[in-house]
Amino acid sequence: MTSRWLVAGCRGQLGHALVERLTAHPDCEVVAAVDREELDLADPQAVATLFDGLASNPPDVAVNAAAFTQVDRCEREPEAAERGNAIAPRVLAEACEKCGIRLVHVSTDYVFSGDSKIAYREHDEPGPRSVYGRTKLAGEEQVLTTASDSLIVRTSWLFGRGRNFIASILAQAREQRAGHASGPLRVVDDQYGRPTYAHDLAEAIRYLVERGAQGIYHVANHGVATWWELARESLDAAGYEDLSVERIRTDELTVEAPRPLRSVLDCSKAEALGVKMRNWRDAVGAYLASSDYPILEERGIG
Numbered sequence: 001m002t003s004r005w006l007v008a009g010c011r012g013q014l015g016h017a018l019v020e021r022l023t024a025h026p027d028c029e030v031v032a033a034v035d036r037e038e039l040d041l042a043d044p045q046a047v048a049t050l051f052d053g054l055a056s057n058p059p060d061v062a063v064n065a066a067a068f069t070q071v072d073r074c075e076r077e078p079e080a081a082e083r084g085n086a087i088a089p090r091v092l093a094e095a096c097e098k099c100g101i102r103l104v105h106v107s108t109d110y111v112f113s114g115d116s117k118i119a120y121r122e123h124d125e126p127g128p129r130s131v132y133g134r135t136k137l138a139g140e141e142q143v144l145t146t147a148s149d150s151l152i153v154r155t156s157w158l159f160g161r162g163r164n165f166i167a168s169i170l171a172q173a174r175e176q177r178a179g180h181a182s183g184p185l186r187v188v189d190d191q192y193g194r195p196t197y198a199h200d201l202a203e204a205i206r207y208l209v210e211r212g213a214q215g216i217y218h219v220a221n222h223g224v225a226t227w228w229e230l231a232r233e234s235l236d237a238a239g240y241e242d243l244s245v246e247r248i249r250t251d252e253l254t255v256e257a258p259r260p261l262r263s264v265l266d267c268s269k270a271e272a273l274g275v276k277m278r279n280w281r282d283a284v285g286a287y288l289a290s291s292d293y294p295i296l297e298e299r300g301i302g
């Protein structure tokens, strides 16, 4: 049976991947895909108008891939962070509950403090260290208390079409090679997490919904990395093996939002349901070879 989907945040990394994968899947139909250009998800009237417009072909599932994801900017703009990460999920959850639409909400490893030596399970105590983490946790709570049968998927270190760590490192590498920048790249080597390709996450979300999953699930690519290791892997895979990257510690870096040092997600609950995620190094290769990463020479095509 075909399932009908609404994707919110469709121009973001995950939203874009969701639309592509769901559209290509024979059992799925995307009946609506919206982002900030269409509406502000935190505006109840705008969301009501959207849902009214879909009344003749209503979605079975709504995925909220929209969020205010700029972690440092959230510290400077806490009200905007609250609006994007907590109020918007509540408004969407209320609309979904009213219309009997199943809500899938996406959240983050940054709801955890990162002080634990072992990987985080779904039921572990959150302890966000930043405005981003606190507002995302508030969004989770809003969804869980408002929308029955909802699914929350926490992920980490996402990369896909758009702004992300790998794209930024490779942009810096191009600057270096062109002689526009001097000095080595410097990347922190004491924060640990699980890099995740948006396309792999999109497929896992589709699968979890198909299996009727409810509550909180952790989904990320397999394996653990530091940001330095992710930078090194990306540079090597894109042909910058000769470029050196200096390893630095978090306390050598000045950033506005504190980051968890070890926000590794334990994904065994999703794995037990049959979610299969490839290793993050293979996922980086797949991303660089895809049209999500638009620099043709580095894809070996140009």
Ligand SMILES: NC(=O)c1ccc[n+]([C@@H]2O[C@H](COP(=O)([O-])OP(=O)(O)OC[C@H]3O[C@@H](n4cnc5c(N)ncnc54)[C@H](OP(=O)(O)O)[C@@H]3O)[C@@H](O)[C@H]2O)c1
Residues within 6 Å of the ligand: 009, 010, 011, 012, 013, 014, 015, 035, 036, 037, 039, 040, 041, 042, 064, 065, 066, 067, 068, 069, 070, 083, 084, 088, 106, 107, 108, 109, 136, 154, 155, 156, 157, 158, 159, 162, 163
């Ligand atoms: N990126 C990561 O490393 C990461 C890690 C862990 C978890 N996550 C979670 O994964 C999900 C997807 O992240 P992503 O990286 O794909 O996000 P993204 O690329 O930053 O895209 C988010 C999209 O949501 C839109 N948006 C934000 N607030 C909105 C609002 N009030 N109304 C309508 N649209 C709004 C944004 O528009 P504007 O650009 O105009 O604001 C943007 O197009 C999010 O829930 C995020 O918290 C991300």
